[in-house]
Amino acid sequence: MDGRIHSILSNSDNLSEKNIQDQLSDVFPIIKSKRKDLITDLLIDISDELKKGKAHWNEENYKTLIYSLEIPMFWESELMSNSSSRRHEALRKLDDLGKGFTSSILMRSTNHKNKELRKQARAAVLKYDNVDPYKFLDDSFDQDFNALDEILIHRFLAEKANNGRLPVLSRWVNNAKNVNFKAFMIREIGKFNQTECSTFLVSLLQDELPPILKSAIIYSLGELNCYEQEERFIQMYPITNSDVQKSIIDALVNFNTQTGLDFLTKQFFKSTDNEQKVHLAYSIKKFGEQGRISLENLSARSNDFERKIFDQVKYQLS
Numbered sequence: 001m002d003g004r005i006h007s008i009l010s011n012s013d014n015l016s017e018k019n020i021q022d023q024l025s026d027v028f029p030i031i032k033s034k035r036k037d038l039i040t041d042l043l044i045d046i047s048d049e050l051k052k053g054k055a056h057w058n059e060e061n062y063k064t065l066i067y068s069l070e071i072p073m074f075w076e077s078e079l080m081s082n083s084s085s086r087r088h089e090a091l092r093k094l095d096d097l098g099k100g101f102t103s104s105i106l107m108r109s110t111n112h113k114n115k116e117l118r119k120q121a122r123a124a125v126l127k128y129d130n131v132d133p134y135k136f137l138d139d140s141f142d143q144d145f146n147a148l149d150e151i152l153i154h155r156f157l158a159e160k161a162n163n164g165r166l167p168v169l170s171r172w173v174n175n176a177k178n179v180n181f182k183a184f185m186i187r188e189i190g191k192f193n194q195t196e197c198s199t200f201l202v203s204l205l206q207d208e209l210p211p212i213l214k215s216a217i218i219y220s221l222g223e224l225n226c227y228e229q230e231e232r233f234i235q236m237y238p239i240t241n242s243d244v245q246k247s248i249i250d251a252l253v254n255f256n257t258q259t260g261l262d263f264l265t266k267q268f269f270k271s272t273d274n275e276q277k278v279h280l281a282y283s284i285k286k287f288g289e290q291g292r293i294s295l296e297n298l299s300a301r302s303n304d305f306e307r308k309i310f311d312q313v314k315y316q317l318s
Contacts, residue, residue, distance in 0.1 A: 005065070006046050014060045017068050028068075036074040037093070043071070044096050066097060091120045095127075123152050137172050137185075145181045154188065161192055170197045173204075183216040190220030198224050205232075214240065215247040222251025230255050234263050246279060253283050261287045265294045269301075277306065281313045 008020055021028050043066060050057040066072060075097070078090035122136040137153070160166040169189050176182035186204075189197045198221065205217045221229050233248045240248070249267075252260035261284065268280045284291045284298075299310040 002042065002046065005043070006050070008061050008065060009043075009046055009058055010050055010056050011058055011061055012056055014058065015064065017064050020061065020065055020068060036069075036071055037089075039069060040071055040075070040093050040097065072097065088116065088120065091124060095124065123156075127156065134167070134172075138175055139177075143178065145178050145184070150184050153184070154191075157188060157192065166192060168196060169194055170200045173200075179210060179212060183212045186213065186216035186220055190223030193224065195224050198226050202226070202229065211241050211244050215244045218244065218247040218251050222247070222254040225254060227255040227257065230257060230260060234259075237263075237267070242273060242276060245276065249279060249283050253286050256287060258290070261290055261294060265298065268298055268306075274305075278309055278312075281309050285313050 004023055008015060008023060015023075043062075047057060047062060049055075072094065075090045075094045078086050079094075081087055081090070157166060157169075169185055169192065172185045173182055173189070176185060186201065189201065201217050201221055201224075205214065205221075209217075218233060230252065233251055237245055237248050249264060252264060264280055264284050268277060268284070271277050271280060281295065281298075284294050287294070295310055295313065299307055302310065
């Protein structure tokens with residue numbers, strides 16, 4: 001049976017449902033009535049094998065087969081279960097199958113008290129809802145927003161960007177109630193080079209902001225090459241915490257001006273934070289030939305510990 005399914009999924013011709021059933025005539029009634037979880041795993045494994053081996057994989061035949069076997073319908077019915085573990089499994093399997101969900105089925109789990117199930121369902125809305133995929137970004141995705149959520153949403157946004165359909169992200173910065181989500185979306189503006197948000201970000205940068213938001217704004221303004229903010233960042237540097245200072249350092253590297261290089265060089269000896277010294281040394285090196293000369297001059301005036309930092313920088317960036 002495995003060989004015949006492999007043949008159907010690798011066939012270059014699009015087969016009808018009847019044709020597929022005829023090829024599996026002796027086993028079709030059996031596998032249709034067998035445990036759908038086992039059949040699902042078999043179909044996913046064969047499909048993954050074809051894709052990884054760079055063999056032809058016929059998506060149309062795949063769709064025809066799984067719907068003939070009523071696989072998606074089975075897992076959608078499992079999403080209606082009262083058991084959170086069964087609903088978890090159903091979401092995973094439908095995602096592995098690569099089939100979209102209907103919004104009404106998903107929405108039942110998007111406010112579940114089980115955090116992991118709730119997030120999994122909301123992630124599926126991002127991926128599969130063609131009407132309002134951004135619905136839960138308006139609510140900061142989830143009240144318990146964390147680093148794993150950042151990875152998930154970044155992948156979603158990257159896919160939208162690759163398809164040329166990424167909206168202006170400042171919308172969710174304005175609406176965000178969760179400070180971690182707000183900082184994340186600000187950083188995403190820089191990562192996706194949304195230069196149209198530059199003025200908006202500059203207007204947000206106020207003294208009373210929490211450091212996490214200051215750091216995110218400075219990071220993105222650096223990524224967007226808003227070099228006219230350089231002097232402002234330099235003035236902020238002595239009165240901010242180390243995380244904000246690191247963002248300022250990175251922004252000055254992006255601006256790549258002599259003013260920025262001179263400032264970072266002076267900060268190396270002023271800093272009493274060894275971790276910050278290492279970051280400064282690596283950053284100075286990124287200024288090219290001028291940065292190399294600055295490091296050589298610094299090394300000549302440094303103590304043994306500082307010279308070890310320079311040796312490390314030279315080795316890793318040589």
